[in-house]
Amino acid sequence: MGRVALVTGGTRGIGAAICKALKDAGYTVAANFAGNEEAAAKFTEETGISTYKWNVGSYEESQAGIAKIEEELGPIDVVVANAGITRDAPFHKMTPEQWHQVIDTNLTGVFNTVHPVWPGMRERKFGRIVVISSINGQKGQFAQVNYAATKAGDLGIVKSLAQEGARANITANAICPGYIATEMVMAVPEKVRDSIVAQIPTGRLGEPEEIARCVVFLAADDAQFVNGSTISANGGQFFV
């Protein structure tokens, strides 16, 4: 039987490209989404990939959603924690609500997604965890104290999980996309976006597929020795 992969935030943007690439690579894919029913229906129509609705910020909903996927498709072998939101504001204007919304979805969401699948991966002695972090978790970003904190947190999560899972052939790695042509980046004011593109040596925004190919590499059965690492895919904008 083929391997089963769960991608959170899988029906749009980078997540949708990841789902398609994993499907093309032979995985049975489950795409989680939080609320946009229309985008989810369109995604399934185009790809034939099943979607599952829950809020990754809720542990109970995550547990239930994951249990449903495992019942329908089989045990989850690959988790791609991709779901993420922005609530950008300069720090002096950032509200506690903006802070908590981003922490709940982007950081607690990773815990809620990985924790329910972890015992099964340990038992079966196989698992691939890929967390989609960001260039802004590596370098920080004006108006993103909340978002940068979560994306830097992702790196701590994978480095710790890598050590805990290694003996059970579970790997945990992060990908730090730079600025990719998705709705999230297109929502940045045009003037600001232009100034960002000017800082990218490649001279353009990245494509979602350029992140998806990194995921396929990390998810592979023979990628066991790549563990706890961070892949930067940012067009040369930032080097660690």
Ligand code: CAA
């Ligand atoms: N560096 C330095 N100064 C900056 C700046 C920057 N990057 N961006 C804005 N500023 C300055 C402006 O020039 C302005 O200064 P003045 O007041 O002196 O004119 C000030 O900050 C903005 O003040 P405002 O009160 O007008 O700000 P605002 O409350 O309207 O907020 C904003 C505007 C939310 C910051 C908006 O400019 C914005 O969205 N910026 C983009 C932030 C960004 O890059 N987000 C990344 C999103 S993509 C993503 O997150 C995906 C990923 O992983 C890469």
